[in-house]
Amino acid sequence: MDGWAFVGIFVVVGAVLLSVPLILSALLAPRKPNPIKSETYECGMETYGDTRVQFKAQYYVYALMFAIFDIETIFLLPWALAYKDFATIFPLIEMIVFVLILVGGLAYAWRKGALEWL
């Protein structure tokens, strides 16, 4: 049995397993909506304006940082998998250079204040 085929089956079985209580709940639970009950919950206040508010630019900076670092660190995984078979010291030096570039990038972002929560 192929691994991914099992994952596909597991997704289906998991979704069915989790739907059972939802269906039971739909059959058994009371359902009496009224305008006040289905208002947006804001601790008793009436909601004001559009919900999809603008968000802090800092979130965007962190998302950029994540994109840079995650993609670069993903490149380390094939190297790590092949590590056992290395005969010479060269791949190790290459990896050290690569990680030092990452450290340099992190130091640059730190220095520029991209890591501060404003």
Next chain:
Amino acid sequence: MIQIPGNDIFIALATWTREIMLSIGLDPAFIEIVMAFIRALLLGTMALLVFMLITWLERKVVARIQDRIGPNLAGPWGLLQPIADGIKAITKEDTTPNGADVTIFNASPIVAGVAALLVYAVIPFGPNPGGECAGAPCGPMAGTEMSIGLFYILAVGAVSLIAVLMAGWSSNNKYALLGSFRAVAELLSYEVPQVLSIAAMVMIAGTMSMTQIVEAQTVPFIFPLFITALVFFISGIAESGRSPFDLVEAESEIVAGYHIEYSGMKFSLFFLGEFVHAFAVCAVVTTVFLNGWQGPVLPPWIWFFIKSFGVFFIMMWIKFTMPRFRIDQLMAFNWKFLVPVSLLNLLVLAVGDTVLKTVGITREASPWVWGMILFAANLVLLFAALWALGRSARKSRLIKRPIVARTDDVKPAPSPVAASN
């Protein structure tokens, strides 16, 4: 008496099921599919039973930590409490807020639950016995054996983030939206040290398959990979959104975060997703760092659960003794401490292992010497990192920061505490 390969009750049951299906005259390829369905069903049921058990366990433990008794009325020691909770959740009214995006609103609890369940697909509960069981190769004691198991866990672990984002965006509630912003920032950031620690694990183990990682552990990997284990555990707690990293659903700030508008069973499914994910993190830690199923006398799967519950106890302990982080502290802790430390850790491990290899000390030849030397290197790095952390914390406490919220024309009154000092 039939000879059972691996001498294990589950393998015996699987062989017996296969034999019954063969005797009816089913096609072997079809039997494989049926067996996969049975495995998936058992795995899902196991995860849900563990979920029920740990909700009870967690309330008992928090009660003891806070000097209370905890649930004790439903059944012996309150053991039936999860069932009572389930009945309560099912019979509660399920509300949908005005202006919600109904399809996404209803789909996200299931996505959260399934994403958490999916991690269990590759976790091995016992050794692969090999050999033939009723005409087919004996299956592994896991959902499936994947050559990229660790990478799969990384990928699937990130799916729960989508569920949080779906819930927050579709609820039409500002608190929910703020909660999902925080969730994205937090979970994305903690993904980076997690990938780095997985790179360290893969480098030392030489494989990504979970079964092979357990078999490669001639010495428990918690010793040579001590910092990696800590970083993975911390980022795992952050990824499952548990305290002290639960500012995604901080009650005192944004009420309940992304699941504020959910009620009844849908709310319970988010709860389920969090707990199942948390236990999955413990299971991965057990597999990768604590020798997995290996142990004397008892059957492998019992050892696996003993170790996983031990790790989960540490998780609960952390949860109930630590206050919640602020978001700036959370981000600073990740980017200014965990990421540099795990990068340095990777360098130390690579250089250390290569040096040891040239001297002739390898994992295969002399595991305990190899493990203890790398453990010592880990401890040196850990104490250096903690010393640097303590120093910078002392420095930052001494700097007088301007108070942003106060305007210049309002002079702060001298504090009576400061005056008395």
